[in-house]
Amino acid sequence: MRLLITGGAGFIGSNYIRYILSAHPDYEIINLDKLTYAGNLENLSDCENADGYSFIKGDICERGILDGLEFDAIIHFAAESHVDRSILDAQPFLQTNVAGTVNLLEEARKRNCIFLHVSTDEVYGSIDQGFFYENSPLQPNSPYAASKASSDLMVRAYVKTHNIKGMITRCSNNYGPLQFPEKIIPLVILNAIKRKPIPVYGDGMNVRDWIYVVDHCRAVDAVLHKGEAGEIYNVGSKNELTNSDLVKLILSKTAEKLDCDKNELLSLITFVEDRKGHDRRYAIDPAKLQEKTGWKPEMEFEDGISATVDWYIANKQWWERIVSGDYLNYYNTQYAERLK
Ligand code: NAD
Ligand code: TYD
DSSP, X not given: OEEEEETTTSHHHHHHHHHHHHHOTTOEEEEEEOOOTTOOGGGGTTTTTSTTEEEEEOOTTSTTTTTTOOOSEEEEOXXXXXXXXXXXXXHHHIIIIIIIXXXXXXXXXXXXXXXXXXXXGGGGOOOSSSOBOTTSOOOOOSHHHHHHHHHHHHHHHHHHHHOOEEEXXXXXXXXXXXXXXXXXXXXXXXXXXXXXXXXXXXXXXXXXXXXXXXXXXXXXXXHHHHOXXXXXXXXXXXXXXXXXXXXXXXXXXXXXXXXXXXXXXXTTEXXXXXXXXXXXXXXXXXXXXXXXXXXXXXXXXHHHHHXXXXXXXXXXXXXXXXXXXXXXXXXXXXXXXXXX
């Protein structure tokens, strides 16, 4: 197959490209990425000379950006992805996540190719008990989630109106190597290494369902090959933790690896003002995907966290560059201070 992958220089996209190159070495991959603050070609330094791989720097919002390119499927990861940034300024989220997706849907319509839209469980909003299913109502609460829900609805509209081969995956919170350190798990690891305060929002009792990034990549691959046009698939591990328990687990693993006193790291935990509109709990049921494709998550959570902590300890150069001048200039929000 020939795949056009958008956002392949980001966290999940770069893990996905690495996964595809090893699972399907005969596939051709075109990676289209604008290289925003979150995109980094270093994430793919071991892939850049692989047979069949090519990179194009470009914006998914630009009309004609795919002219002259041939492929069988668009795997659409590119997005503005951080809730906190969407609270500060929703415009880039509207532009990339909604207008950019529509621009790509037009390309899929012209070419009659597969369009696999990588979405999020955050479109369903917060749930106190039980699980969200693929037919649960969309009740997004953050501008990020609302922009992703809007793009999901545009995919649906193109399936219904233009009969495109569109599919949507809605995954829970990912973690693993190469995640930009604005997100909670890498932020906790880096701040522990640097002995900086670790900001926990509100009472720390918000719940997230964590999945290892490679398990998500395997799910996207399963949907690409075995999914049905017009269908939506939840992707999750049923692995719920409060932020408070998550942070404590990461800190105890990090203390083990750094061979330091666990209590020294635990004392860095600092409860700070809550995020506006902070969703209390995300929980989805991935049974449909499992039944349709046979996919199931493989990584045990403690092993995944251990591998992730190891990766950040071993890749100091990677994150030191991210928290230095260039990235911070681009990032340019009050959150940039935290990354230093
Ligand atoms: P990320 O922020 O790490 O990467 C986003 C990538 O998209 C970057 O490489 C960036 O340069 C690129 N990009 C942004 N705007 C672009 C544009 N206009 N044109 C071309 N490229 C552009 O995000 P991520 O965490 O890897 O998430 C990837 C996708 O998965 C997103 O669609 C996100 O909504 C979805 N998702 C993420 C999670 C998670 O926990 N991270 C969970 C479920 C779904
Ligand atoms: P995050 O990694 O931003 O992912 P999302 O908002 O998409 O779930 O946040 C995960 C959880 O961690 C969420 O409940 C907010 C919380 N959080 C903190 O407590 N402190 C932080 O500094 C950050 C970035 C997040």
